[in-house]
Amino acid sequence: xxxxxxxxxxxxxxxxxxxxxxxxxxxxxxxxxxxxxxxxxxxxxxxxxxxxxxxxxxxxxxxxxxxxxxxxxxxxxxxxxxxxxxxxxxxxxxxxxxxxxxxxxxxxxxxxxxxxxxxxxxxxxxxxxxxxxxxxxxxxxxxxxxxxxxxxxxxxxxxxxxxxxxxxxxxxxxxxxxxxxxxxxxxxxxxxxxxxxxxxxxxxxxxxxxxxxxxxxxxxxxxxxxxxxxxxxxxxxxxxxxxxxxxxxxxxxxxxxxxxxxxxxxxxxxxxxxxxxxxxxxxxxxxxxxxxxxxxxxxxxxxxxxxxxxxxxxxx
Amino acid sequence: xxxxxxxxxxxxxxxxxxxxxxxxxxxxxxxxxxxxxxxxxxxxxxxxxxxxxxxxxxxxxxxxxxxxxxxxxxxxxxxxxxxxxxxxxxxxxxxxxxxxxxxxxxxxxxxxxxxxxxxxxxxxxxxxxxxxxxxxxxxxxxxxxxxxxxxxxxxxxxxxxxxxxxxxxxxxxxxxxxxxxxxxxxxxxxxxxxxxxxxxxxxxxxxxxxxxxxxxxxxxxxxxxxxxxxxxxxxxxxxxxxxxxxxxxxxxxxxxxxxxxxxxxxxxxxxxxxxxxxxxxxxxxxxxxxxxxxxxxxxxxxxxxxxxxxxxxxxxxxxxxxxxxxxxxxxxxxxxxxxxxxxxxxxxxxxxxxxxxxxx
Numbered sequence: 001x002x003x004x005x006x007x008x009x010x011x012x013x014x015x016x017x018x019x020x021x022x023x024x025x026x027x028x029x030x031x032x033x034x035x036x037x038x039x040x041x042x043x044x045x046x047x048x049x050x051x052x053x054x055x056x057x058x059x060x061x062x063x064x065x066x067x068x069x070x071x072x073x074x075x076x077x078x079x080x081x082x083x084x085x086x087x088x089x090x091x092x093x094x095x096x097x098x099x100x101x102x103x104x105x106x107x108x109x110x111x112x113x114x115x116x117x118x119x120x121x122x123x124x125x126x127x128x129x130x131x132x133x134x135x136x137x138x139x140x141x142x143x144x145x146x147x148x149x150x151x152x153x154x155x156x157x158x159x160x161x162x163x164x165x166x167x168x169x170x171x172x173x174x175x176x177x178x179x180x181x182x183x184x185x186x187x188x189x190x191x192x193x194x195x196x197x198x199x200x201x202x203x204x205x206x207x208x209x210x211x212x213x214x215x216x217x218x219x220x221x222x223x224x225x226x227x228x229x230x231x232x233x234x235x236x237x238x239x240x241x242x243x244x245x246x247x248x249x250x251x252x253x254x255x256x257x258x259x260x261x262x263x264x265x266x267x268x269x270x271x272x273x274x275x276x277x278x279x280x281x282x283x284x285x286x287x288x289x290x291x292x293x294x295x296x297x298x299x300x301x302x303x304x305x306x307x308x309x310x311x312x313x314x315x316x
Numbered sequence: 317x318x319x320x321x322x323x324x325x326x327x328x329x330x331x332x333x334x335x336x337x338x339x340x341x342x343x344x345x346x347x348x349x350x351x352x353x354x355x356x357x358x359x360x361x362x363x364x365x366x367x368x369x370x371x372x373x374x375x376x377x378x379x380x381x382x383x384x385x386x387x388x389x390x391x392x393x394x395x396x397x398x399x400x401x402x403x404x405x406x407x408x409x410x411x412x413x414x415x416x417x418x419x420x421x422x423x424x425x426x427x428x429x430x431x432x433x434x435x436x437x438x439x440x441x442x443x444x445x446x447x448x449x450x451x452x453x454x455x456x457x458x459x460x461x462x463x464x465x466x467x468x469x470x471x472x473x474x475x476x477x478x479x480x481x482x483x484x485x486x487x488x489x490x491x492x493x494x495x496x497x498x499x500x501x502x503x504x505x506x507x508x509x510x511x512x513x514x515x516x517x518x519x520x521x522x523x524x525x526x527x528x529x530x531x532x533x534x535x536x537x538x539x540x541x542x543x544x545x546x547x548x549x550x551x552x553x554x555x556x557x558x559x560x561x562x563x564x565x566x567x568x569x570x571x572x573x574x575x576x577x578x579x580x581x582x583x584x585x586x587x588x589x590x591x592x593x594x595x596x597x598x599x600x601x602x603x604x605x606x607x608x609x610x611x612x613x614x615x616x617x618x619x620x621x622x623x624x625x626x627x628x629x630x631x632x633x634x635x636x637x638x639x640x641x642x643x644x645x646x647x648x649x650x651x652x653x654x655x656x657x658x659x660x661x662x663x664x665x666x667x668x669x670x671x672x673x674x675x676x
Contacts, residue, residue, distance in 0.1 A: 032470065034411070034470070034474075074655060077659075078655065078658050078659055081662075082658070082659050082661070082662035083662060083666070084658040084659065084661060084662065085609070085658070087409045087411070087470055087605075088605060088606070088609045088654070088658065089655075089658055091411065091602060091605055091606070092606055092651050092654045092655060092658070093651070094602070095599075095602060095603065095606065095647050095650065095651050096647065096648060096650075096651025096652065096655070097651075098644075098647065099644040099645075099646075099647030099648040099650075099651060100644070100648045100651075102642060102644040103641070103642045103644040103645055103648055105642075106641075106642035106644070107361065107641065107642065110640050230478070233474065233478065236471065236474065237471070237474070237475060240471060274486050274489060274490050275485075275489065276482040276483070276485040276486030276489060276490075277482070277486065279482045279485070280478070280479055280482040280483075280486075283475045283476075283478040283479050283482075284475075284479060286471075286475050287472060287475040287476065287479070290467055290468060290471055290472055290475070291461055291465070291467055291472075294461065294465040294466055294467040294468070295465045295467075297465075303468065308470070312328070312330075313328065314327075314328065314329065314330060
């Protein structure tokens with residue numbers, strides 16, 4: 001029972017992991033992107049449709065990545081080059097992204113033969129849980145570690161790479177310098193604009209893959225409107241919970257995934273808590289983390305300093 | 317090689333001041349371009365853009381009932397945009413209109429559900445006050461932490477939206493569940509006594525909304541409070557030097573901003589939904605941010621933009637029945653319009669300059 005719960009938590013946390021790591025990449029470069037929900041929605045639609053027509057998981061993943069990147073590109077051009085307000089731009093990206101994803105989804109649905117869209121068999125097999133001979137049958141550890149689908153492993157790998165990138169590589173450290181103070185970074189010869197674009201775009205792409213998870217796995221391979229359904233916003237919250245560290249995001253997203261499914265596993269015999277409180281929990285905890293970190297004023301566990309402020313070179 | 321790579325090919329330069337005529341021209345051009353981009357999108361789907369745009373506009377105005385529906389779309393959008401604009405003027409990023417609408421609606425609904433035997437007029441006034449206080453207090457929470465501990469208000473208000481949303485689902489599934497409803501749990505319909513009366517076929521929320529436009533305009537432009545809001549928005553340190561109590565200004569403005577959103581929730585529940593639905597805010601709080609930004613935080617501009625947006629909302633529902641296209645088209649178009657306007661602001665304040673050859 002408990003192992004089942006842990007496994008379900010990992011599955012529920014995986015889309016959050018993608019969204020969180022994507023948003024961390026944005027924020028490390030100094031851009032608070034509230035468009036995660038929108039980029040995930042765009043990835044959800046593009047990934048599903050590409051998978052539906054190509055019957056190939058890799059093409060689906062690529063399409064989701066590119067769609068998320070496209071959303072991020074709009075955001076990047078407006079905030080990095082045109083220096084538009086980040087909050088408003090991100091929010092508009094969410095409204096636009098969710099809108100276009102549902103619009104295209106419904107458009108395809110109406111124009112499909114059976115008025116339903118279901119992923120074909122081959123790709124369903126590709127995204128079903130992987131069985132590694134030998135490893136998957138180890139008691140306890142086998143199901144706990146070696147029986148997930150491709151998305152789960154991809155998400156963990158991306159998060160680990162991202163963690164190494166920001167703590168061990170020169171480019172990653174440069175990006176962090178930009179996030180803290182772009183003027184100083186620029187003076188030190190770091191290419192601010194270029195690195196900002198790269199990080200925001202790749203971050204958007206990663207969000208897109210998270211969206212594809214929502215549309216392809218959560219809904220059982222059938223297209224439904226609003227596949228992302230708020231997961232992007234939870235991801236924005238999770239960035240705070242993970243204190244801007246990709247490795248902590250892995251644990252954090254699985255914990256939040258556990259919150260999401262807790263209501264199905266919590267023994268009702270001990271105490272009955274209304275479902276709404278379980279659903280509220282991630283947001284309450286995030287709000288508490290936000291307040292506590294600001295009261296303690298810990299520099300280490302707070303947002304990159306320039307986050308939300310655009311950089312104009314001539315005004316250094 | 318090294319030297320060359322450090323001189324960018326294009327530089328961004330600030331323009332000192334553009335005439336307001338030029339500014340207007342650029343903004344109109346951006347709007348037209350946005351419509352054109354939307355048109356290209358329609359073309360890609362295989363539709364005639366002129367026909368679709370025509371359907372949207374005629375759909376919003378074709379009959380008295382259609383126009384009334386358009387106005388009904390507009391009321392919550394207009395009001396919450398006014399609320400959001402007050403906070404934004406202070407550079408307080410209140411993303412929490414959604415939550416403030418909900419809490420206002422919840423507080424008002426308490427009286428609508430459990431005190432509906434009160435005299436009609438008194439009941440509505442109490443509901444109105446409850447909505448304002450509920451929304452105001454919900455807005456006060458992030459303002460308090462912002463002014464005291466500098467807690468990030470964007471993220472905090474965002475979290476409060478979802479907490480508010482789940483308060484409704486809790487009430488709906490638990491204590492306020494309508495015992496008479498079978499199937500999905502829902503909250504009982506308000507008694508007629510607790511519903512907002514109609515004036516010219518639309519609940520009188522529209523009158524309140526129009527009055528609010530004028531009040532907010534005067535408040536922001538001609539009162540001491542309004543002046544303080546804009547100074548705090550420009551620079552907190554300037555405000556401090558000028559002897560203003562910045563904390564007080566933040567708290568006061570957020571109570572008002574949230575309060576207006578709370579009233580929106582009350583009006584939406586008692587005038588339009590006639591019950592407390594979990595969709596009482598339904599994304600309006602987010603769209604309000606786009607509206608107030610597009611209107612440059614000017615209350616009369618907000619009136620215009622929210623009217624335009626409700627034409628899009630109503631028109632696209634007609635487009636759905638005529639062409640089978642999803643109503644999400646409205647949010648796609650709203651997004652495109654704001655993208656273009658956000659982009660055009662750059663050309664009002666800056667210009668690109670090509671760097672001359674040689675660099676030095």
